[in-house]
Amino acid sequence: MSFLPAFMFHFRGWKAAPISEPLTSNRLLATLPCMETSINSLKEALKNAERVAVLTGAGVSAESGVPTFRGADGLWKNYQATELATPEAFAKDPELVWEFYNWRRGLIAQKACNPAHTALTALERLIPDFTLITQNVDGLHLLAGSRHVLEIHGNIWRARCTRCGKETMDRAPDMGRRPTCAACGGLLRPAVVWFGESLDPRILRQAIEAAQQCRIMLVVGTSSVVQPAASLAFTAKSGGAMLAEINLEKTPNSDFMDIVILGKAGEILPRLVEGWA
Numbered sequence: 001m002s003f004l005p006a007f008m009f010h011f012r013g014w015k016a017a018p019i020s021e022p023l024t025s026n027r028l029l030a031t032l033p034c035m036e037t038s039i040n041s042l043k044e045a046l047k048n049a050e051r052v053a054v055l056t057g058a059g060v061s062a063e064s065g066v067p068t069f070r071g072a073d074g075l076w077k078n079y080q081a082t083e084l085a086t087p088e089a090f091a092k093d094p095e096l097v098w099e100f101y102n103w104r105r106g107l108i109a110q111k112a113c114n115p116a117h118t119a120l121t122a123l124e125r126l127i128p129d130f131t132l133i134t135q136n137v138d139g140l141h142l143l144a145g146s147r148h149v150l151e152i153h154g155n156i157w158r159a160r161c162t163r164c165g166k167e168t169m170d171r172a173p174d175m176g177r178r179p180t181c182a183a184c185g186g187l188l189r190p191a192v193v194w195f196g197e198s199l200d201p202r203i204l205r206q207a208i209e210a211a212q213q214c215r216i217m218l219v220v221g222t223s224s225v226v227q228p229a230a231s232l233a234f235t236a237k238s239g240g241a242m243l244a245e246i247n248l249e250k251t252p253n254s255d256f257m258d259i260v261i262l263g264k265a266g267e268i269l270p271r272l273v274e275g276w277a
Ligand code: BJW
Pocket: 019, 020, 056, 057, 058, 059, 060, 062, 063, 068, 069, 070, 071, 074, 085, 135, 136, 137, 153, 192, 193, 194, 195, 196, 197, 198, 199, 220, 221, 222, 223, 224, 225, 226, 227, 228, 246, 247, 248, 249, 251, 263, 264, 265, 266
């Protein structure tokens, strides 16, 4: 059997990403008093903050059923990032890369935003100066109604021409094996940021400014291993911000945080915005 059919079979057989380290009832009980205090402290701090930045990652969409990258069943546990999410991979085999992205587009097209996305739209309405920096390419923050969103790793629903650079938005779940530009006929590529590629300097600059100027940064559902996104928390801290992390598990940045709340984004974030007087 060739590589391609096996690859396709796996894509079709994919299930929603499970939570990598489930909170057992014992663990939840053990952490509950501390977690309650942390949630209340963070909520009070948010009520007094004029400027807030939020950095989100794949964990925010996990409860919508969108696979994460590095969890037990994450994309990069089952597939080589170097074969699918680098410019070299695309140059070598654009059809394989498009197959991967078409599969993900088809999957994400069926998903809806979850209470984590909705809570962040509510937080944006409560905070005078709010910036949502997301590494997610699924577009679910925008679908939920968040307005000031910086998609630092691009958007899976956009494609960019490799010849003329023109970008188009296309929500078709399947773009075909070798989609081409309507303007010049050049080969299209997904308008996402692959490993080894620079982030859009304009968007990155806005993200850095938001991190420098915020009073609180929430870091939600990211493993904090991919740069330069992970460093935005350090930028915020250097500017004097309070850092709070919401994740199922500790990350390499946890020790640097002022508050760490272990739990599901879809459960913790709604609690931060409920009942503001
Ligand atoms: C939940 C949850 C629930 C689950 N509730 N939580 C400095 C040092 C070393 C290396 C580098 C460096 N600077 C740059 C690099 C190279 C590279 C990099 O960072 N490599 C590291 C991995 C080592 N970075 C780059 O190449 C970047 N480019 C760049 O910097 O250009 C200049 C440059 C290049 C080369 C060298 C030096 C400078 C570009 C990075 C692009 C990343 N692209 C991807 C793919 C996007 C397109 C696509 O989707 O196909 O972006 S990779 C993938 O990782 C994706 C994500 O946005 C990104 C981050 O992943 P994320 O969101 O954190 O997801 P996970 O799965 O890792 O974590 C999920 C988390 O959620 C977990 O913690 C769970 O516990 C948690 N969770 N359920 C709460 N319900």
